[in-house]
Ligand SMILES: Nc1ncnc2c1ncn2[C@@H]1O[C@H](COP(=O)(O)OP(=O)(O)OP(=O)(O)O)[C@@H](O)[C@H]1O
């Protein structure tokens with residue numbers, strides 16, 4: 374092993390297995406030291422060309438355990454954040470949204486029944502204000518966690534998000550959807566990809582000053598891939614990732630690597646930005662809740 378290691382690997386991870394104890398992960402770094410090279414004083418000649426094979430073995434058990442704990446904590450943190458966003462979105466929609474809608478209806482009734490024009494115009498103004506608040510609360514709830522992600526899945530939620538983004542920014546987005554059918558992906562995969570899409574497009578809106586945006590979402594065998602590309606101002610990726618206080622790109626990376634995927638960010642000042650995230654699809658059986666083959670519900674507002 375030593376001889377082969379010195380010839381073929383500089384350093385590699387191994388597992389030492391022995392008896393009935395579980396395998397011990399170790400890092401072994403191999404090197405070849407010319408025998409006598411230093412004892413002769415001139416530091417150049419090895420006596421008879423003889424060499425010593427040297428291996429430095431580092432026990433990785435503690436490091437692996439710490440890594441596993443970090444992964445578990447991160448996983449819990451991400452699921453807790455997703456769950457909290459889902460809960461607040463539901464509450465905003467079901468409680469606040471419904472109360473405000475009742476207020477709109479009540480103010481309309483007052484405006485209709487008002488005997489003086491003063492009362493009517495005040496009631497109409499308040500009705501308008503309440504109707505705007507209904508819209509704002511709805512937008513806030515959708516931003517936190519869109520219902521269609523749970524009900525219809527990633528493809529539909531992403532299509533709606535991209536549509537809304539394009540309308541609010543006034544820029545056409547070239548949206549390419551490929552290979553995603555009505556089969557549902559695991560909820561963690563769907564939510565994570567949706568968050569990456571939100572973050573990447575929010576970054577385009579906030580930083581890029583782009584004229585053209587391409588969004589691609591496709592299933593390629595057992596992998597889901599999301600691509601967000603813009604032709605905006607671009608940035609220096611390594612400088613930004615090493616030093617920027619922003620959390621978006623870092624948490625995108627953490628989330629996706631936790632699911633066994635990868636994120637590739639390519640950008641150069643003046644040459645636009647490309648974000649590509651790939652994760653194992655984790656396809657589940659067709660959802661027992663609602664699948665895309667069911668007729669779409671009419672949106673109520
Ligand atoms: N599409 C883009 N075009 C140009 N610059 C970008 C783009 N995406 C990211 N950047 C640059 O990378 C930096 C880091 O992005 P990141 O999303 O991590 O943080 P942020 O958007 O500044 O803050 P937040 O934590 O709210 O996401 C941004 O501040 C911006 O300078």
Ligand SMILES: [Mg+2]
Nearest residue numbers: 576619621622
């Ligand atoms: Mg950001």
